[in-house]
Amino acid sequence: xxxxxxxxxVKIIRKIQRxxxxxxxxxxxxxxxxxxxxxxxxxxxxxxxxxxxxxxxxIRTQKPKHILECGPGASTMVMAYALMENEKEGxxxxxxxxxxxxEYLDMxxxxxxxxxxxxxxxxxxxxxxxxxxxxxxxxxRDVPQADYDFIFVDGPHHRSLLDDAFCFDFDFxxxxxxxxxxxxxxxxxxxxSSYVLQTLLGTEKIEFNMLKELAxxxxxxxxxxxxxxxxxxxxxMLSSSSLFGNTKIELYK
Numbered sequence: 013x014x015x016x017x018x019x020x021x022v023k024i025i026r027k028i029q030r031x032x033x034x035x036x037x038x039x040x041x042x043x044x045x046x047x048x049x050x051x052x053x054x055x056x057x058x059x060x061x062x063x064x065x066x067x068x069x070x071i072r073t074q075k076p077k078h079i080l081e082c083g084p085g086a087s088t089m090v091m092a093y094a095l096m097e098n099e100k101e102g103x104x105x106x107x108x109x110x111x112x113x114x115e116y117l118d119m120x121x122x123x124x125x126x127x128x129x130x131x132x133x134x135x136x137x138x139x140x141x142x143x144x145x146x147x148x149x150x151x152x153r154d155v156p157q158a159d160y161d162f163i164f165v166d167g168p169h170h171r172s173l174l175d176d177a178f179c180f181d182f183d184f185x186x187x188x189x190x191x192x193x194x195x196x197x198x199x200x201x202x203x204x205s206s207y208v209l210q211t212l213l214g215t216e217k218i219e220f221n222m223l224k225e226l227a228x229x230x231x232x233x234x235x236x237x238x239x240x241x242x243x244x245x246x247x248x249m250l251s252s253s254s255l256f257g258n259t260k261i262e263l264y265k
Contacts, residue, residue: 025223026062033065043068043093046125050086053123062224064090066198067164071095074196075103076162082152082183083167083200084109084120084134091164092128107132108160110152110183112139112168139168142182144189145240146263147208148172149182160187163197163229165205180204185212189234199227212238 038044047064067087071079071094079095081088088109095105109132111117117136124132137154150168163184170179181202188195199206199218206227210218213236219228240263 022223026225029223030060030062033062036065037061037068043090046089046093047086050089050123054086054119060201060225063087063200063226066224066226067091068094070196070198071105071162072097074162075101075105076196077103077105078158078160078162079105079107080155080158080160080163080183080187081107081109082163082165082181084111084117084132085166087164087166088120088132089124089128092124092131095131096128105131108156108158109134110137110155110167111135112137112152139173141172141174141179142186144182144185144212144237147180147212148177149180149185149205149208151182151186155183155187159193160191161193161195163187163195164200165197165202166200170202170204178204180208184209184229185237188232189237191234194231194233195229196231197229199229201225202227214238 037047064087068090071091075098079091081091088107091107095107098105109120111120111134114136117134121134133156135154135156137152139150140153142149142151150170150172152168165181165184168181170181171177172179181199184195184197184199184205185208199209206218206220209227209229210220213232217230217232217236219230220226221228
């Protein structure tokens, strides 16, 4: 009974938040017009209006110089519009948008308004498997090298090409482990990706909001990535645990 009430409450709050996001987006008539026209052309029904507001707000607030978008679409247009507004204030930026399917890439390029195209560079790339520690994920193979300081994760498809195993989206880890600048960002409702990022970076850096169905990535650097400490934990377990009882194994500290 309690779980049903809780689920109903979550649905109500989500509706309220989406209505609030719609109202905030409508405050900029030109932005609202572009979003509405874009959505009419795609006839998409699975969009979360709160995602658009969160992305727009994050870009306007953080003013990133180089955004990596994993999975373009209407979100590309919203972020490009935010970059246009940033540029007016003296903070230029651009988007590298990655896609693995030609038809979706073509549609994204076609639907992006002409006045925003200078802010976006599109790239077609297959996905490949990659690993970090004990985790296996998939990422875009041909991401251009750049000092990305903001990443939006909404792709690629999170199935391994090797054996169709369910994975997570690896692009953030791939960029972060080679990055020289702090990176922040958002992860769309991809639980496996958010789970791995929380494990490797900590919940203080990766905040998952169940109501908004987004993970918020606070600025992180390569040294924030946790390393496995099995050898140290083995010594800790021998000194503090019962040899004949249930022992909790902690891979990361």
